[in-house]
Amino acid sequence: MTENYHPKWCILIYSIIGFFIAYSGIKLNPEIDREGLESMNGFMKDLKRTIKEIYEIRKIPEIYKVLFYIILRGLLVPSFGDFWYYYVINVKDFSQYQYGMMTLVGNIALMIGAALYS
Numbered sequence: 001m002t003e004n005y006h007p008k009w010c011i012l013i014y015s016i017i018g019f020f021i022a023y024s025g026i027k028l029n030p031e032i033d034r035e036g037l038e039s040m041n042g043f044m045k046d047l048k049r050t051i052k053e054i055y056e057i058r059k060i061p062e063i064y065k066v067l068f069y070i071i072l073r074g075l076l077v078p079s080f081g082d083f084w085y086y087y088v089i090n091v092k093d094f095s096q097y098q099y100g101m102m103t104l105v106g107n108i109a110l111m112i113g114a115a116l117y118s
Contacts, residue, residue, distance in 0.1 A: 003097060 088094045
């Protein structure tokens with residue numbers, strides 16, 4: 001946003017947005033904070049329950065095979081994201097905005113492709 005506008009206007013807009021967020025937080029119903037207090041067991045009990053659930057989930061083949069694949073891929077497949085960024089920005093003279101939009105469009109296309117596939 002500061003690429004196209006003077007920084008003082010950007011700060012003003014962000015300040016106004018922050019004011020509206022703070023105002024809406026003040027106007028929230030205080031009863032919301034008290035909901036579910038009866039069912040709370042404490043941090044340690046909830047932590048132990050969560051760890052026990054994770055321990056049980058790891059026995060499911062769909063979970064541990066995916067985790068194994070992710071860990072193995074992270075160890076064996078190199079990542080060239082940083083090199084690609086410097087190549088596109090410095091060698092091909094793309095602006096950071098163009099690079100960001102290229103990444104955004106790629107991720108949107110990835111989500112659409114995944115939605116169409118399923």
